[in-house]
Amino acid sequence: MDRREFLKTTQALLATIFGSSFFSIEELDAMETSENKPDLIWIHAMSCDGCSTSFLNAEIPLVDILSRFVNIVFHPTVMAAEGRLSMEILKKYEDTQNDLILIVEGAIPSKELPHACMMGEEFIRDTIVNTARKASLAIAAGTCASFLGICDMKGMHIDAVSLKKCLEEESVDTPVVNLPACPLKPNHLLYTLFYYIKNRKTPPVDLMHRPLRFFGNTVHERCVYYNDFQEKIFAKRIGDRGCLFKLGCQGPVTKCDCIKSGNDYDKYNCIKSGHPCIGCASENFPRNILFKRADDERKLEKYKDFKRI
Numbered sequence: 001m002d003r004r005e006f007l008k009t010t011q012a013l014l015a016t017i018f019g020s021s022f023f024s025i026e027e028l029d030a031m032e033t034s035e036n037k038p039d040l041i042w043i044h045a046m047s048c049d050g051c052s053t054s055f056l057n058a059e060i061p062l063v064d065i066l067s068r069f070v071n072i073v074f075h076p077t078v079m080a081a082e083g084r085l086s087m088e089i090l091k092k093y094e095d096t097q098n099d100l101i102l103i104v105e106g107a108i109p110s111k112e113l114p115h116a117c118m119m120g121e122e123f124i125r126d127t128i129v130n131t132a133r134k135a136s137l138a139i140a141a142g143t144c145a146s147f148l149g150i151c152d153m154k155g156m157h158i159d160a161v162s163l164k165k166c167l168e169e170e171s172v173d174t175p176v177v178n179l180p181a182c183p184l185k186p187n188h189l190l191y192t193l194f195y196y197i198k199n200r201k202t203p204p205v206d207l208m209h210r211p212l213r214f215f216g217n218t219v220h221e222r223c224v225y226y227n228d229f230q231e232k233i234f235a236k237r238i239g240d241r242g243c244l245f246k247l248g249c250q251g252p253v254t255k256c257d258c259i260k261s262g263n264d265y266d267k268y269n270c271i272k273s274g275h276p277c278i279g280c281a282s283e284n285f286p287r288n289i290l291f292k293r294a295d296d297e298r299k300l301e302k303y304k305d306f307k308r309i
C-alpha cells in the first residue's frame with residue numbers, strides 16, 4: 001500500500017468513528033509526518049489482557065495505523081523487549097519531556113496492598129502513578145480500569161481501585177478518560193487517541209468521564225428490538241424473535257453505543273447475535289445475577305418512555 005492509499009484508508013476508518021469530515025487527508029499527512037507525535041505507554045495492571053487482545057485482533061491492523069501517529073514506547077504484548085530490558089525502557093523514559101499518553105488496562109491494587117500486582121520488581125501501582133504524573137492524558141481501557149468490573153465481582157477478594165480513583169488518591173491531576181466495555185471497544189480508543197492527537201485535549205466526557213459520543217445513550221435507546229419492546233413482543237428463549245428484556249437484558253440501564261456505532265460492532269453486537277446485553281460497559285458490571293429474568297410488569301413501565309434514537 002503506498003502512502004496516499006494508507007492515508008485514504010486511515011481517513012475512511014476514522015470517518016466511520018468521527019463522522020465524514022473530521023480529518024482531511026492533508027491533516028492526516030501533517031499528523032503522520034509531525035516531529036511532535038505524542039508518546040504512548042500502555043500498561044497492563046490486574047487484567048486478563050482482553051482489552052489489548054480486542055484492539056490487536058480488530059479486522060484492520062489498528063496498531064499498525066496507530067504506530068504511524070504516535071510513538072508506541074511500551075506495550076507488553078507488541079514490543080520486542082521483555083524482562084529487565086523492558087523495565088529499562090520505562091526507567092529511561094523517566095527523564096523524557098515528550099507529550100505522553102498513558103493507557104492502563106485492568107484494575108490497580110489499593111494503597112494498602114500494592115504488592116497484589118507487580119511489574120518487574122516494582123509495584124505496578126507506583127509505575128502507573130509515576131507515569132501518569134508525566135502524562136497529558138490517561139486512558140482507562142476497559143471496564144476493570146474504569147469501574148473495576150470483573151475485579152470487583154462477588155466472590156473476588158481483590159482490594160483494587162480504578163485508574164481515576166488511584167490518581168485521585170495520589171493527587172495526580174492528569175485528566176482521565178474512561179472507556180468501559182468488557183473488552184474495550186477499539187473504536188472508542190481510536191476516537192479518544194485521534195481526538196487528542198488533533199486537538200491536544202480530551203474529548204467531551206460525561207460525569208463518569210466517558211466520551212459523550214459513545215456513552216450518551218443507553219443500549220436500549222438504539223436497539224433493533226426497541227419497537228418490539230414497545231409492542232411487548234418478548235423472546236421467551238435465546239434465539240427467539242423479539243425483545244430480550246424478559247431474558248434479563250440490561251440494555252435499558254447500560255450506556256454504550258454497541259448498536260448503531262457504524263463499525264464492526266454494529267454487525268456483531270450481542271443483541272443482534274440474539275443474546276441479552278449483560279451490561280459489560282456499565283459501572284455496575286458484573287451484577288450478582290447476570291440474567292435475572294424480568295417478569296415484573298412494573299419494570300416494563302419504568303423503561304417504556306425511553307426515546308428511540
Ligand code: SF4
Nearest residue numbers: 220223243244249251
Ligand atoms: S430490553 Fe434489550 S433487547 Fe429489548 S429493546 Fe431494550 S436493549 Fe433491546
Ligand code: SF4
Nearest residue numbers: 258270277278279280
Ligand atoms: S450490548 Fe451490552 S453486553 Fe454487549 S457489548 Fe454492549 S454493553 Fe456490553
